[in-house]
Amino acid sequence: MMPAAVLFVLFCLVFSGCAPNNDLLNLTVPASVQVEQFNPETGPCDDQFITHDLPHITTTADGIIRMYEANGSGVAINDLDNDGDLDLVLGNYDKPNSIFWNEGDLNFRQEQMPVGRTRAVTAVDVDGDGWTDLALTRVGGAINFWRNRGDDLAAGVPGRFVQEFVNGLAKPAYAMDWADLDADGDLDAVTASYDIGLLTELGNEYLLRDEAGVYIHWNEPGRFRAQRLAEEAQALAIALWDEDGDGRLDLLVGNDFALPDQFWRNNADGWQLASIFPETTHSTMSFDLADVDNSGRTALFASDMKPPDMNPETMRAWAPLMEAEHPPLPAGDPQRMENMLLVADQGGGFQNLGRDRQLDATGWSWASLFGDLDQDGRLDLYIVNGFAESTTFAHMEDHELVERNQALRNTGGRFERMPDWGLGSERGGRGAAQGDLDGDGDLDIVVNNLRGNAQLFENRLCGGASLQVELRQPGSSNPAAIGATAILETPDGRLRRDVRVTRGYLSSDPGQLHFGFPAETQPRLLLVRWPDGKWSTVSSPAPGQRLTVYRTDLGQK
Structure with a gap:
């Protein structure tokens, strides 16, 4: 977890209004992170x-x-x-x-x-x-x-x-x-x-x-x-x-x-x-x-x-x-x-x-x-x-x-x-x-x-790097965190992705959120807004990884 003062500033950057400090402290919840490296490319890119x-x-x-x-x-x-x-x-x-x-x-x-x-x-x-x-x-x-x-x-x-x-x-x-x-x-x-x-x-x-x-x-x-x-x-x-x-x-x-x-x-x-x-x-x-x-x-x-x-x-x-x-x-x-x-x-x-x-x-x-x-x-x-x-x-x-x-x-x-x-x-x-x-x-x-x-x-395609994020709520009736939002803070700005079921025409994508960015980019912070409005953070996530973020305050079903 990050200090509440830092979170407060970030929330103000992301949203138009800010909550009082005491309210903000009540909105943060702990999370653990599992890290997995991407599979290596099997050959040169074809563009x-x-x-x-x-x-x-x-x-x-x-x-x-x-x-x-x-x-x-x-x-x-x-x-x-x-x-x-x-x-x-x-x-x-x-x-x-x-x-x-x-x-x-x-x-x-x-x-x-x-x-x-x-x-x-x-x-x-x-x-x-x-x-x-x-x-x-x-x-x-x-x-x-x-x-x-x-x-x-x-x-x-x-x-x-x-x-x-x-x-x-x-x-x-x-x-x-x-x-x-x-x-x-x-x-x-x-x-x-x-x-x-x-x-x-x-x-x-x-x-x-x-x-x-x-x-x-x-x-x-x-x-x-x-x-x-x-x-x-x-x-x-x-x-x-x-x-x-x-x-x-x-x-x-x-x-x-x-x-x-x-x-x-x-x-x-x-x-x-x-x-x-x-x-x-x-x-x-x-x-x-x-x-x-x-x-x-x-x-x-x-x-x-x-x-x-x-x-x-x-x-x-x-x-x-x-x-x-x-x-x-x-x-x-x-x-x-x-x-x-x-x-x-x-x-x-x-x-x-x-x-x-x-x-x-x-x-x-x-x-x-x-x-x-x-x-x-x-x-x-x-x-x-x-x-x-x-x-x-x-x-x-x-x-x-x-x-x-x-x-x-x-x-x-x-x-x-x-x-x-x-x-x-x-x-x-x-x-x-x-x-x-x-x-x-x-x-x-x-x-x-x-x-x-x-x-x-x-x-x-050639070029670029990425970070993937999966959100999990063990102990919840919504373990895949449908309705959650992840915001990746980078030196070039913020990238937002939402966990949804249905997209496009009669189809559905996985809850695996994909953030792409130029190869030299080093992400600073990942903010997670859970479906109930609570927040968790992950500091300095590295490119080339799949992060599974587990909310840890809900217990087990």
Whole structure:
């Protein structure tokens, strides 16, 4: 622990206000640190990503992609067997889902799960036993829960996941997220339906059930209790973050088509619907949240559909869609058919900097993920593109709009397209996730494609250094510290990362926080804000390491 006076100064630097010294002392808690060195590089860097195909193809029953089948499935990255390596879970539509167990050096052992028709894939420790569970959303159904029985492995019992019914998780769900929303220490769930898909799948049954919309599922002893916030949704994305800085996570639901996105503030007296953005995406596909300029302000990126250029060939491909699906919006409608980067301004509102930062037009965009891919201290952006559907694109070969994925390098004020990074796949991806899959310290990427092999992009860029941080709360019902924040103080400024479950489109990243920075950088201090608002510090963390920070004041469960 650091002296309270030093902590006080640092808190004042990071936040706009300061607590009295006595209050500050009550906010600090002890922590221990486990240090692990990164794996050495196996060869010289290539200054690009290397593509590896995975034996998993998300497809439909007859290979014909119909409307809403075209939405594809997500992917999750997490350590499922507690061996220190990150494993993969890829959803599928017609075929079984796949688990890829990481056996080191980018070698994976595939195991099929006896379930398909999957949309969202999240890897999260729901029951707080220290083993990461799987929660899936499925076409026309509720959350499909698979409990990780990892504690049985030591006894030699085969099978890691057991499908279980969870009392109260019964509402139709397409998008979901998990966090402690009532500060009671355990994880609650947020789900939202995709109503047009439900109507197509269930017909009159969907209308009679009247169960669609947005729900909070409160985690209570032996069950989840559902609270309905909205009766309709066309949700492809959910984001949870503390928008107003009151210590409670607020909720944003991103809707497809003309239904506006919906934002609720988590107030002391309940959830309140609010309008906070001057502009929003029209058909919101995905969200990601990050401090993109290292200013301490969280920015929201929302992906949508907009041609990536004005070339005649591009416009011919897009023209039938633009005419059929997107008539002009009425005057005063805040929705725009383009990507947006919504950044908090000094007046307490938001401004859209998407066009200014050259992020507004990247194609038919699905997953969008921030990450410091080149380890220069600035968060880059990776966007997955493409669409296939038998009627909308009947004029195209294979009924597919073929577009490249986009890697955009953060240059400190603008985002520059980086085709030389080797991330411009044209396979029609949907869900995507990031994580250090080979243990060498940088971020690799996995994309779940539709009608083509899933891909793992191994990061072989040159330059930079990194520090990874995992946060643990032994004795808590939230042992992975979902909702915590880590701030790394460097000579060049502060880097912030948040522990979240869901990112991008229908996918989830591990809680392993990645801080990239120039090779000569020597970090000064790591500050950890735990989910309950308490703080711990780690002095002078060294580059090239993975730190596991254990909170030590909670005891053992």
